[in-house]
Amino acid sequence: MAETVEPDPQDQAPQLVPLNAIFADDFVQILVPVTTADTIREVAAAVAHHVEGKRVRAQDAEKVVFHQGRRLAPELTVAEAGIGPLDHVRVEYDLREGAR
Known part of the structure; x- marks a missing residue:
């Protein structure tokens, strides 16, 4: 019986x-x-594009993304972070001291 190997998510389109x-x-x-x-x-930028400078004043600060109560590392991909279709994310300015 042949063993089936799950495709690596990185190899998928x-x-x-x-x-x-x-x-x-x-x-x-x-x-x-x-x-x-x-x-x-990129997710943070995509969300900000629709709002920043329109309904929310633009700030000179990095943007951070929260998903299910956790702050996500900016270098993760959506797949690596476990974000699925129609999940809710919150994007905030990182206003911590020295965050820039």
Whole structure:
């Protein structure tokens, strides 16, 4: 009997992952399309693109992403972070002392 090997997620083509997202102090939740290959830094930028400077004042600070109560490392991909379709993410400015 042949052993089946699960394909490595890194070897698969990126998949679309629509996210429910809220940015900083915005009052509107938005639907943002990203892919499984996007980094968390790219997710933060994609969410900010729709809100920053429009409904929320732009700040000169790094953006951080939270998913299920945990802060995600910016270099992780959406797949590595375990974010699935229609999951909720929150993007905030990193205003900690010395965060820039």
